[in-house]
Amino acid sequence: MSISSQVDALFGGGPCSDGQSAPTGGLIASDGGAREASAEDLPRAWQVLEQVMDPEVPVVSVTDLGIVRDLSWEDGHLRVVVTPTYSGCPATELIENEITKALEQAGFRTPRIERQLAPAWTTDWISERGRERLRAYGIAPPVGSSSKRSLLGEPVTVSCPHCGSQETEVVSEFGSTACKALYRCRSCLEPFDYFKCI
Numbered sequence: 001m002s003i004s005s006q007v008d009a010l011f012g013g014g015p016c017s018d019g020q021s022a023p024t025g026g027l028i029a030s031d032g033g034a035r036e037a038s039a040e041d042l043p044r045a046w047q048v049l050e051q052v053m054d055p056e057v058p059v060v061s062v063t064d065l066g067i068v069r070d071l072s073w074e075d076g077h078l079r080v081v082v083t084p085t086y087s088g089c090p091a092t093e094l095i096e097n098e099i100t101k102a103l104e105q106a107g108f109r110t111p112r113i114e115r116q117l118a119p120a121w122t123t124d125w126i127s128e129r130g131r132e133r134l135r136a137y138g139i140a141p142p143v144g145s146s147s148k149r150s151l152l153g154e155p156v157t158v159s160c161p162h163c164g165s166q167e168t169e170v171v172s173e174f175g176s177t178a179c180k181a182l183y184r185c186r187s188c189l190e191p192f193d194y195f196k197c198i
């Protein structure tokens, strides 16, 4: 039995088992699952991550949130750099597990997740598509940028994600999670979460 077929037996065939073409890189014998990267690996990994949803706001993906900072190939494995939305966010570990699971299901063996705390994540990193998805879900996306304005506590005008009215008021500084505030619309009277600028 050759080394590569042993590894394949160990991992159940991995990416080759779906009948598609085998990855172009050869296996690195000393590290089970390690292999050389092919040109499609990183673009494909980004595609996989676009489908990994934030457990707290399941309509936005980890790439919409901008928390995946970098993908690279290192020592035969995919390396994923993740910056949590805020340090100590209880969902961070869950998100990292979801990322690992999705990548492994897509055939990336033992991806390495690296947590990077600096520079800190800000709501500015949420993509345009992410903001649209938040709005469609009924969460007002962060207004403006995480500049001095929010630090100085100056009021911001938050538009109602349901009817678009700017006649809104804060009900509670803390909504369903610590990153959100609870608002209510004075026009349609619907409550909604506002994704705070941090």
Ligand SMILES: [Zn+2]
Binding pocket: 160, 161, 162, 163, 164, 165, 185, 186, 187, 188, 189, 190
């Ligand atoms: Zn409204």
